[in-house]
Amino acid sequence: MDSGNMAWVLISAALVLFMIPGLAFFYGGMDRSRNVLNMLMMNFYCVLIIPILWVVIGYSLAQTPFDNSFIGGFDSFFLKDITAAGDGMSLATIAFLGMFAAITPALISGAVADRMKFSAWAIFVPIWFLLVYVPIFKWVYGGWLGQRGSIDFAGGTAIHVNAGIAALAAVMVLGKRRTAPSPPHSMPLVMIGTGILWFGWFGFNAGSALAANGQAAQAFMNTFLAGAAGGLVWILIEWLRDGHPTNLGAASGIVAGLVAITPGAGYVSGPAPILIGLIAGAICCYAVRLKNKFGYDDALDVVGVHFVGGLVGSLLIGFFANPTFFEGSFDEGIFYGGGAGLLIEQAIANGAAIVWSFVLTYGIMVVLKKTIGVRVSPETESTGLDLAEHGETAYHGAQ
């Protein structure tokens, strides 16, 4: 293949990998100082286990054989069907997709913060990856949901909606924290994490064109604009509603905008990314309060930002998809001459992902709870997970 395309996909893969420490800092800064290392480890653990599982069996079940609509087979077990480096595009694509597989379970860590036993997380991640991530990925990319006509450019349904609803199921089994929620222990860490996430997101979205072409350039532009619009609207709402524009508000809005543009990054253009960022930022700014109303303890707002942002962005494709601009083969959105067909397919795809992810995640968590247990002891919860679970402390002499 073209060396320019190859270079872009490889660089994009590395950019997506960098999002994992970004996410770890984003969450870690929001967490309490005595649990920050546990949060970093929950994230980094995903990039230890998932790349191996992805190459051993994940990719095979997620993508091969390509004519199966529900789950792949064993044709690519240990990548055995790749017998020569060739032009490298298969390898580059598999590596790129492996990064997505690694960051998806990491998203859930923010919800279970401050109380989940690390041993339970260590088992949860690979099982969740195989039973939840892999089938949904297959359904969305080449499987029955994609065949029906729904579209998901870089993982709104397959990644953010999926991980977001899984986070809800996980905390419903896990239960609330015993200790009162605390304000972020390090806002500078949150902002560094946000910057890294945004930087990496250019690879996540623009790399998903799998080529250095016009669609990649528009996805790049969309990633730029939606993040900005999401952050802007969030701080404006805070300013008017709560009196101050906060750094955490800016960070949350940027991430909400980026989540929302992810499914449509290669399908929308013009003012759409700004509108999608504004709409998603505003909705998520209110959605993060739902946990107080409904009483689920989603510690760092994975549901409010990733589930809600991903769902909003995915449904908005039904309005903003513009195949003419991309010379693409997908349906038009309502604002570009299409009917409600695409919107309905987007709703069906997300509905299917939500049901599968919620039910399976709930089931996995219940089994873990009844076998090895999912919660740390009350004492560990009070004195901190860093020392009890990892034998390390982030800040010596302080707590």
Added chain:
Amino acid sequence: MQLITAIVKPFKLDDVKDALKAAGIQGITVSEVRGFGRQGGHTETYRGAEYKIDFVPKVRLEIVVDNSEVDRVVEAIKAAATTGKIGDGKIWVTNVDRIIRIRTGEEGSDAI
């Protein structure tokens, strides 16, 4: 007047503060300190090398009260800070000769 100094477990600070508030205490000074006591520290292993962390994070509270209030305040701290496990901390009381509120210059009980 007496100065009550208490060393307690950091995660008990909110409970102690609430108990003192309930007891009508208007002012507390809190600092983050480290303690070396019977609780002992812990060992952290980095790249195979063991580091003994002898000092345990603690919180120090200082409260100046009238003599008549001492017993009540000590009881409130005791009840709120106890977990029954080693390392719950200590409380000591010392005599204060003089106390001044900086803003008004008031002295003695009025300055508490």
Added chain:
Amino acid sequence: MKLITAIVKPFKLDDVKDALKAVGVQGITVSEVRGFGRQGGHSETYRGAEYKIDFVPKVRLELVVEDSGVDAAIAAIKASANTGKIGDGKIWVSTVERLVRIRTGEEGPDAI
């Protein structure tokens, strides 16, 4: 000898230090503390959830002086730390039984 402990507003630390130097105080120990008092705290809103921050940042100064120097030191702190607003802090004085300079082993007023 007396131990003077003062809790003041952090931004007043330099003024207080200069004022104490001017009255001949040679040594001060300073620590960053948090205070809970009449000044009250503030609340911070993160993602629409309000967190009450009860404790206000303060600075604690500790100095040991001869009995004859107590009034001058207190006057210096009072004058330099006063803003007239609630939360200016407190000064208290307690008796020191013994004082030792570690380097020389000198004791009493010589060790100040």
